[in-house]
Amino acid sequence: MSEFRSDRWPKQTETMxxxxxKKIGMTSVFGADGKYIPxxxxxxxxxxxxxxxxxxxxxxxxxxxxxxxRKEKHTSSAMAGHFKKSGASPKRKVVEFRHFPELPALGxxxxxxxxxxxxxxxxxxxxxxxxxQGVVRRHHFSGVGMQTHGQHxxxxxxxxxxxxxxxxxxxxxxxxxxxxxxxxxKIQNLQxxxxxxxxxxxxxxxxxxxxxxxxxIVEK
Amino acid sequence: MxxxxxxGEAMVEKRExxxxxAGDTVTVYYKIIEGNKERIQQYQGxxxxxxxxxxxxxxxxxxxxxxxxVERIFPLYSPKIDKxxxxxxxxxxRARIFYLRNISGKKARIEEKKS
Numbered sequence: 001m002s003e004f005r006s007d008r009w010p011k012q013t014e015t016m017x018x019x020x021x022k023k024i025g026m027t028s029v030f031g032a033d034g035k036y037i038p039x040x041x042x043x044x045x046x047x048x049x050x051x052x053x054x055x056x057x058x059x060x061x062x063x064x065x066x067x068x069x070r071k072e073k074h075t076s077s078a079m080a081g082h083f084k085k086s087g088a089s090p091k092r093k094v095v096e097f098r099h100f101p102e103l104p105a106l107g108x109x110x111x112x113x114x115x116x117x118x119x120x121x122x123x124x125x126x127x128x129x130x131x132x133q134g135v136v137r138r139h140h141f142s143g144v145g146m147q148t149h150g151q152h153x154x155x156x157x158x159x160x161x162x163x164x165x166x167x168x169x170x171x172x173x174x175x176x177x178x179x180x181x182x183x184x185x186k187i188q189n190l191q192x193x194x195x196x197x198x199x200x201x202x203x204x205x206x207x208x209x210x211x212x213x214x215x216x217i218v219e220k
Numbered sequence: 221m222x223x224x225x226x227x228g229e230a231m232v233e234k235r236e237x238x239x240x241x242a243g244d245t246v247t248v249y250y251k252i253i254e255g256n257k258e259r260i261q262q263y264q265g266x267x268x269x270x271x272x273x274x275x276x277x278x279x280x281x282x283x284x285x286x287x288x289x290v291e292r293i294f295p296l297y298s299p300k301i302d303k304x305x306x307x308x309x310x311x312x313x314r315a316r317i318f319y320l321r322n323i324s325g326k327k328a329r330i331e332e333k334k335s
Contacts, residue, residue, distance in 0.1 A: 024223045028276050029231035034251075034300040041227045194231060201227050 016099040018219040019044045019110055020067035021202065023125065025212045029193065029203070039193050040208045042123075044218055045200050046109040048088040053096075054103070062098045065110055066091035068215065093215045112195050112202055115220060119192045125209035125216040129182030134158075139175040185209040225274060232275040232297050240279075242267050242317050243310030243330055248281060248294055249302035260302050263292060266330065269316040270296075282320065289321065309333035 021044030031037045051064035068091055072080070075090040083090050086107040104110065115121065135141040135158040143156045158177075161170045187209060194203040208216055240246055247264040265283030268291065272278055277296040282289060294301060310330035320328060 024227075027224050027228050028295075029228060030295075030297070030299050033253075034298065036295060036298075041224050043223055194227075196227065196230060199223065199226055201223055203227055203231065 016097070016219055017101060017110075017114055018065075018095075018097045018217055019112065019114055020047050020065055020093050020095050021045065021216050021218055022068065023208055023210055023212055023214050023216050024201075026207065031193075037193060037205055038207070040204045040206065042202045042204055042208065042216060042218065043200055044112050044202045046111045048086060048091065049104050049106055049108050049110065050083060050086045050088055050091070050094065051096075052103050052106050060098070061100075061103065062096050063100045063103060064094060064096045066094045068092035095217055097219075111197065112200055113197050115192050115195050115202060115218070117192055117194060119220060120189050121192060121204065122186055122188045122219045123190055123204065123208045123216055124184065124186045124219065125214060127181045127183060127185040127209040128211055130180040132178060133180040134177040135175060138177060138180045141175075228275040233299075234275065234297055237296060238304055238306050240267060240304070240306050242269055242315055243312030244306055245308040245310065245330075246281060247305045247307055248292075249305070250294070251300045251302055264307065265290075265292075266310070266317075266320065268318060268320065284324075309335075 021042040024041040024043055026038065026040050028036050028038050045067065047065040047067045049063060050066045053060060053062040053064070055061060066083070066088060070090040070092045072090055075083070080090060088107065130137070134156050136143050136156045141156075141158055144151050144154055144159075147155065158175075161174055161176075187206070190208070191205045192202060193205050195201075196203070202218065204218075210216060244267050245264065246267055247262050250261050250263060252259055252261050263281060263283070265281040268280040268282050270277065270279045275297055278293050279296060280291055280293050282291045284290070308330075309332065311333050312330060
């Protein structure tokens, strides 16, 4: 069984490296054929390796990267001690990456030159919060669709939640209103338009989850 | 540091463009690629507005084609624009002359600037 699982996607043997960045905002640029491309500017890295986990010490292999300056007075002493081990200044965002192709040294820097133009990446962020939303906005229900014929205040109602005495309960996973957005979201297969090593900037085709200024993870 | 500006300018070449504004009549020479052949199409009309700033600036050109009003929006720094030629300088009192859409005939004339 375990063998079968390890073959399933995503493959555990697959290598995947990444970097932490900050979403700056969106703009449009012209591609090689003169087409207008909407793209997101991400300031990515340089990230410091603050911990290297190995099979011997932790039972699995992983790399912990840190990004974004944090004031010393706002750092808990536990985290301050952790950063001291790698010789890094206190950072705001700490993320663990598994399946790096090769384990980097403690305290070394990971930069945007990890990526090349044309690479396909996945971007993870916290999506914009939309608050408590009804089913029409949250799950694209069509609503009642009529304003007359007895509709009084039911225009955006979900309708029936299921059958009656059999099963005499609401099925699990029934789509209803609730909190929308402000959760971890991953957009897959975004193409890198340009890498700018001097400015530590990635230009990524398409949109990326989250507000401007929020932290994102770019995975290759 | 405005990274959006820095990144955009690294991608898009800011070419020298003639100075024009709303009310001017311009001819846009636009490259069209058909298969592997490239030709240049001319589009002449009145500039309704210039919008945006930096590399993402656009302008709207309106013309009357076979009695039907046609508006086209061009990105100012698009590599597909071969050149922009200013034919007439018009005198208008606002930066966005959308009122031109609602009038036709003699009323839609724009007075030419005397140099």
